[in-house]
Amino acid sequence: MAEKPTIPGATSVVAAKLGKLGLSRQADLVLHLPLRFEDETRITAIVEAIPGESTQFEVRVVSAEIAYRPRRQLVCKVADETGLLVLRFLNFYPSQQKVLQPGARLRVFGEVRGGFWGSELIHPRFHVVQDDEPLPAALTPVYPTTAGLGQASLRRLIERALNEVDLTDSLPVDLVEQRKMMPFRESVRLLHAPPPGLSAEALAAVQRPAWQRIAFDELLAQQISLRQAYAARRARGAPVLAGDGTLTRRLLAQLPFRLTPAQQRVWHEIRHDLIQPHPMQRLLQGDVGSGKTIVAALVMLQAVEAGYQAALMAPTEILAEQHYRKLAAWLVPLGLEVAWLSGSQKKKERQATIEKVGAGRTALVVGTHALIEEGVEFHRLGLAIVDEQHRFGVRQRLALKQKGFQSHQLAMSATPIPRTLAMSYYADLDVSVIDELPPGRTPVVTKLVSAARRDEIIERVRALGRDGRQVYWVCPLIEESEALQLKTAEETHAHLTAELPGLHVGLVHGRLKTDEKAAVMAAFVRNDIHLLVATTVIEVGVDVPNASLMVIEHAERFGLAQLHQLRGRVGRGAAESACILLYEPPLGETARARLKIIYENSDGFEIARQDLHLRGPGEFVGARQSGLPLLRFADLEDVTLVEAARQATEDMLTRWPEHAERHLARWLGGRAELLKA
Ligand code: ADP
Numbered sequence: 001m002a003e004k005p006t007i008p009g010a011t012s013v014v015a016a017k018l019g020k021l022g023l024s025r026q027a028d029l030v031l032h033l034p035l036r037f038e039d040e041t042r043i044t045a046i047v048e049a050i051p052g053e054s055t056q057f058e059v060r061v062v063s064a065e066i067a068y069r070p071r072r073q074l075v076c077k078v079a080d081e082t083g084l085l086v087l088r089f090l091n092f093y094p095s096q097q098k099v100l101q102p103g104a105r106l107r108v109f110g111e112v113r114g115g116f117w118g119s120e121l122i123h124p125r126f127h128v129v130q131d132d133e134p135l136p137a138a139l140t141p142v143y144p145t146t147a148g149l150g151q152a153s154l155r156r157l158i159e160r161a162l163n164e165v166d167l168t169d170s171l172p173v174d175l176v177e178q179r180k181m182m183p184f185r186e187s188v189r190l191l192h193a194p195p196p197g198l199s200a201e202a203l204a205a206v207q208r209p210a211w212q213r214i215a216f217d218e219l220l221a222q223q224i225s226l227r228q229a230y231a232a233r234r235a236r237g238a239p240v241l242a243g244d245g246t247l248t249r250r251l252l253a254q255l256p257f258r259l260t261p262a263q264q265r266v267w268h269e270i271r272h273d274l275i276q277p278h279p280m281q282r283l284l285q286g287d288v289g290s291g292k293t294i295v296a297a298l299v300m301l302q303a304v305e306a307g308y309q310a311a312l313m314a315p316t317e318i319l320a321e322q323h324y325r326k327l328a329a330w331l332v333p334l335g336l337e338v339a340w341l342s343g344s345q346k347k348k349e350r351q352a353t354i355e356k357v358g359a360g361r362t363a364l365v366v367g368t369h370a371l372i373e374e375g376v377e378f379h380r381l382g383l384a385i386v387d388e389q390h391r392f393g394v395r396q397r398l399a400l401k402q403k404g405f406q407s408h409q410l411a412m413s414a415t416p417i418p419r420t421l422a423m424s425y426y427a428d429l430d431v432s433v434i435d436e437l438p439p440g441r442t443p444v445v446t447k448l449v450s451a452a453r454r455d456e457i458i459e460r461v462r463a464l465g466r467d468g469r470q471v472y473w474v475c476p477l478i479e480e481s482e483a484l485q486l487k488t489a490e491e492t493h494a495h496l497t498a499e500l501p502g503l504h505v506g507l508v509h510g511r512l513k514t515d516e517k518a519a520v521m522a523a524f525v526r527n528d529i530h531l532l533v534a535t536t537v538i539e540v541g542v543d544v545p546n547a548s549l550m551v552i553e554h555a556e557r558f559g560l561a562q563l564h565q566l567r568g569r570v571g572r573g574a575a576e577s578a579c580i581l582l583y584e585p586p587l588g589e590t591a592r593a594r595l596k597i598i599y600e601n602s603d604g605f606e607i608a609r610q611d612l613h614l615r616g617p618g619e620f621v622g623a624r625q626s627g628l629p630l631l632r633f634a635d636l637e638d639v640t641l642v643e644a645a646r647q648a649t650e651d652m653l654t655r656w657p658e659h660a661e662r663h664l665a666r667w668l669g670g671r672a673e674l675l676k677a
């Protein structure tokens with residue numbers, strides 16, 4: 001353990017506050033950049049005060065008294081040669097009151113408001129001015145802070161850091177010149193202490209190259225650290241899974257369809273990874289229904305051909321089970337056994353499977369996170385595939401990493417990741433994308449319908465039911481309460497059952513036992529259930545081609561990715577399909593914007609890109625590695641900058657490794673170590 005770093009000039013109390021801001025070293029203060037500036041370099045005459053502007057005045061106190069209108073407040077009248085101004089304090093200390101004596105000369109700074117009695121400042125900053133006190137020469141920065149840490153002390157510490165910390169560029173001169181970037185020292189100085197006297201636009205223009213430089217550095221640090229983590233894992237060994245193609249050929253021959261060119265391509269990429277002597281670290285992305293499962297099956301067979309085991313793990317029972325059924329349908333005819341492992345399984349059964357897996361008597365295992373629980377030991381795990389990996393917790397992914405330490409890893413996701421995000425937060429993975437859907441799918445028509453027209457929708461369900469088609473009805477997401485969500489689902493089920501006497505209405509939700517859930521799903525697959533009322537448990541993976549209508553209640557409460565996933569449950573067969581987004585009017589502006597995106601786009605990547613624009617990267621990376629630094633300055637919509645950082649990352653790692661280390665130390669400090677795990 002390294003000695004705890006200290007920040008010169010900070011008491012332990014202040015250091016603790018700084019820690020809350022993520023500032024643990026003096027060098028971190030350099031990168032703690034101002035939110036805005038206040039101009040205390042000038043004095044404005046009271047007559048020239050403009051409402052809404054933050055302004056400094058030099059005044060004399062005329063009077064100060066406590067008023068009660070309606071609540072207790074300190075009202076201080078001040079004046080200069082040109083006019084009168086009111087300073088109003090709703091909270092104040094006796095010490096402040098004491099200073100505000102008639103005749104006292106003050107400098108006050110605050111935002112001017114046009115009040116009933118003339119211009120006023122609410123809670124202005126002020127101090128008694130000394131004779132001949134010079135005006136500050138620089139603008140006053142305002143920093144992000146936390147309760148109990150005042151701007152003045154933060155400013156003092158940061159100013160000191162700017163003088164004491166080594167601001168030597170961490171990038172090689174070649175790179176700085178080649179990209180015509182502003183040097184680091186100049187950039188941080190300009191961001192903390194820009195020249196005074198500029199208009200807001202002029203200031204922004206002057207600082208722009210400095211912000212660009214900082215954003216570039218930040219992206220670069222993130223990518224370097226992720227690439228290093230990638231290289232570290234790559235340095236470990238993994239079995240070469242050179243299959244002889246016997247099983248995969250037989251599977252392909254027996255499939256009722258042919259792989260799409262996109263499936264061929266990603267299969268090839270993964271196949272190639274598996275014959276390397278180091279672990280695969282790949283993410284397979286493909287929109288809902290793009291056909292990831294068959295690719296998973298093929299590469300699992302490659303592991304089996306090579307004499308190893310392969311495991312497939314999914315985040316929910318329903319999903320895992322569906323994979324299990326699909327894999328079994330494809331692979332049992334080839335004479336293979338597919339083992340099933342889940343938490344809700346009978347203990348005896350589970351124990352038997354665990355033993356088989358441990359003894360290597362079964363090569364293929366599908367399951368939930370029961371796969372990585374304690375007590376499960378693989379005999380010879382060669383490949384671990386995780387579906388919808390982002391839905392697993394950090395701890396579970398860590399467990400998987402330990403279990404499959406020496407094995408190849410493939411993550412699959414139907415949540416498309418926008419390109420800039422893939423280049424930044426996902427720089428530690430190779431990415432394969434299935435970018436086309438299998439042929440024969442009919443596009444899904446999306447409709448936005450007010451909940452007031454619910455009866456019309458029920459009519460439509462009735463008509464579809466008569467034609468032998470099937471329908472999903474998704475109940476609202478109620479984030480505050482799972483119990484309430486369940487209640488709503490049960491009520492909806494009762495209501496629809498009463499309204500649709502000719503149809504068999506089923507209900508599936510997260511509280512059902514696994515076998516109950518499975519029974520309902522199986523009935524839906526068999527078309528014994530015509531209308532399936534569900535909570536979001538059906539979100540991913542469910543595959544019933546005969547279902548042609550998806551109704552989503554309170555669509556405005558769902559995330560875009562979720563809506564897209566749900567919509568992807570229909571349009572899987574030849575029938576014309578529709579997705580009806582029921583919303584509760586009136587819609588707020590954001591809700592409207594989001595539903596519009598879903599309504600106008602069917603391409604998951606485009607939806608994801610717009611989602612990134614609307615909500616930022618948090619939603620996509622929330623569940624990624626802990627310790628992954630979030631970007632503070634860089635904007636992932638700046639494709640050019642992200643791309644530039646990606647190229648520079650390669651250069652830094654290959655040509656300038658010492659600079660790369662220095663750069664990481666500056667940006668990530670102690671945290672860089674975390675990422676190498
Ligand atoms: P996802 O990528 O969402 O997991 P699935 O693997 O569940 O998609 O595939 C969706 C459906 O498409 C399944 O019924 C699957 O058997 C079928 N499918 C997969 N690949 C093809 C293909 N090349 N041609 C026709 N159907 C396919």
Ligand code: MG
Nearest residue numbers: 292293540541
């Ligand atoms: Mg799937």
